[in-house]
Amino acid sequence: MSASREDTAARRPGRGAEPYTLASLVEVAATAFLERGYDATSMEDLSRAAGITKSSFYHHVSGKEALLRGALDRALDGLFGVLAEPAALEGPPVDRLRHIVRRQVEVLATELPYVTLLLRLRGNTETERWALARRREFDQAVASLVREATEAGATHPQVDPGVAARLLSGTVNSLIEWYRPGRVPVPDLVDAVERQVFDGLLGASG
Amino acid sequence: MSASREDTAARRPGRGAEPYTLASLVEVAATAFLERGYDATSMEDLSRAAGITKSSFYHHVSGKEALLRGALDRALDGLFGVLAEPAALEGPPVDRLRHIVRRQVEVLATELPYVTLLLRLRGNTETERWALARRREFDQAVASLVREATEAGATHPQVDPGVAARLLSGTVNSLIEWYRPGRVPVPDLVDAVERQVFDGLLGASG
DNA sequence: GCATGCCGAACGATCGTTCGGTGGGTAGAA
DNA sequence: TTCTACCCACCGAACGATCGTTCGGCATGC
Numbered sequence: 001m002s003a004s005r006e007d008t009a010a011r012r013p014g015r016g017a018e019p020y021t022l023a024s025l026v027e028v029a030a031t032a033f034l035e036r037g038y039d040a041t042s043m044e045d046l047s048r049a050a051g052i053t054k055s056s057f058y059h060h061v062s063g064k065e066a067l068l069r070g071a072l073d074r075a076l077d078g079l080f081g082v083l084a085e086p087a088a089l090e091g092p093p094v095d096r097l098r099h100i101v102r103r104q105v106e107v108l109a110t111e112l113p114y115v116t117l118l119l120r121l122r123g124n125t126e127t128e129r130w131a132l133a134r135r136r137e138f139d140q141a142v143a144s145l146v147r148e149a150t151e152a153g154a155t156h157p158q159v160d161p162g163v164a165a166r167l168l169s170g171t172v173n174s175l176i177e178w179y180r181p182g183r184v185p186v187p188d189l190v191d192a193v194e195r196q197v198f199d200g201l202l203g204a205s206g
Numbered sequence: 207m208s209a210s211r212e213d214t215a216a217r218r219p220g221r222g223a224e225p226y227t228l229a230s231l232v233e234v235a236a237t238a239f240l241e242r243g244y245d246a247t248s249m250e251d252l253s254r255a256a257g258i259t260k261s262s263f264y265h266h267v268s269g270k271e272a273l274l275r276g277a278l279d280r281a282l283d284g285l286f287g288v289l290a291e292p293a294a295l296e297g298p299p300v301d302r303l304r305h306i307v308r309r310q311v312e313v314l315a316t317e318l319p320y321v322t323l324l325l326r327l328r329g330n331t332e333t334e335r336w337a338l339a340r341r342r343e344f345d346q347a348v349a350s351l352v353r354e355a356t357e358a359g360a361t362h363p364q365v366d367p368g369v370a371a372r373l374l375s376g377t378v379n380s381l382i383e384w385y386r387p388g389r390v391p392v393p394d395l396v397d398a399v400e401r402q403v404f405d406g407l408l409g410a411s412g
Numbered sequence: 413g414c415a416t417g418c419c420g421a422a423c424g425a426t427c428g429t430t431c432g433g434t435g436g437g438t439a440g441a442a
Numbered sequence: 443t444t445c446t447a448c449c450c451a452c453c454g455a456a457c458g459a460t461c462g463t464t465c466g467g468c469a470t471g472c
Contacts, residue, residue: 037328039245056418122243156409159398167402170380171373178372192365196373200406203362249428262452
């Protein structure tokens with residue numbers, strides 16, 4: 001019975017506004033980090049974006065690193081969720097790779113601020129290094145698939161599979177540098193990236 | 207006779223070590239920025255990397271932003287130098303594009319720390335916004351070439367040329383995320399990127 | 413009356429930058 | 443050669459500003 005505290009979670013604050021949940025503040029933070037960068041964004045900036053003072057902001061969040069951690073968690077959950085999908089686990093390597101690339105583009109577009117934060121990490125703190133390690137796991141899963149596809153004779157034999165995998169990831173991840181919601185429809189983006197990655201600029205399936 | 211001061215320029219310091227030129231300190235700084243990021247790198251870090259104290263460091267450099275400016279200048283000079291080469295100005299659009307991509311990879315590999323700094327800018331200061339504007343010029347020159355190639359019927363007609371150009375730049379620029387000198391021979395890298403960009407993973411030229 | 417959301421003020425730490433001084437080497441006069 | 447004046451790379455210490463974070467108090471609603 002002493003655990004009845006959880007039932008009253010997500011209570012409204014005094015005024016009629018929406019409550020400041022951790023997730024909502026992580027969203028605010030990630031959006032700000034996307035524009036100015038993590039280091040260059042102060043807690044003053046974040047609290048102002050949330051509409052409260054800096055000290056009030058600390059009433060809801062334990063610190064700056066917790067916001068980073070929350071955002072990175074969300075990004076990594078999205079990416080690893082793709083790897084767990086049935087179409088990413090069954091079938092010929094090339095088809096599985098194709099599915100992962102398409103879904104990864106969707107995740108990048110949908111979770112843009114979070115994934116951007118993940119891809120810009122430098123590994124300066126323990127939290128950053130932990131996230132970088134998990135991100136490396138994801139990249140290595142994709143690299144393994146590229147290697148399998150190469151061994152199956154589906155790709156350029158002249159290009160080192162490791163290098164090819166890095167260029168593949170680089171192409172997909174470069175979306176964060178220019179894509180912004182609403183400009184290009186996500187389905188069009190998915191198709192464009194798939195063509196560019198598998199067929200190149202010149203095109204093979206004429 | 208009061209102008210004879212210039213003749214004694216580039217004099218050696220007391221000890222037999224090499225002098226601290228602006229270019230040499232920019233190199234030290236860019237290397238440090240590459241690892242930890244610009245904001246996260248302190249002047250204390252830089253001076254320690256140069257082997258002198260922070261105050262001595264300021265004897266040779268006017269400030270942190272001057273180091274950034276120097277590094278960005280070097281990166282932009284390298285990139286625009288590629289655009290000025292004869293092979294980038296004459297011939298069919300696709301051939302010119304191919305040459306630019308190949309040379310751009312070489313510049314990225316050769317000037318890695320400087321270009322990395324350029325590609326990670328957020329536009330927080332006036333200097334950063336100036337460099338971003340010049341970088342946009344470069345990207346637009348490449349985008350125009352992609353558009354020309356598309357109009358000549360050399361590329362996928364289904365993909366928007368603007369998106370294709372961004373993916374192209376993204377693929378090339380993603381090198382800074384993983385390439386480090388000595389791991390992969392530059393000529394191999396150039397070939398791999400060219401194939402990936404123009405023919406894709408699957409390959410078109412049998 | 414008590415918990416909770418909010419705030420102003422201030423904390424210590426660290427940042428980029430400045431300043432006064434010092435020591436060794438050099439050039440010029442004796 | 444010796445003396446002297448100067449220059450310049452170098453340094454320790456401290457500056458003001460800003461950072462992330464903490465604390466004590468005020469108001470509101472159950």
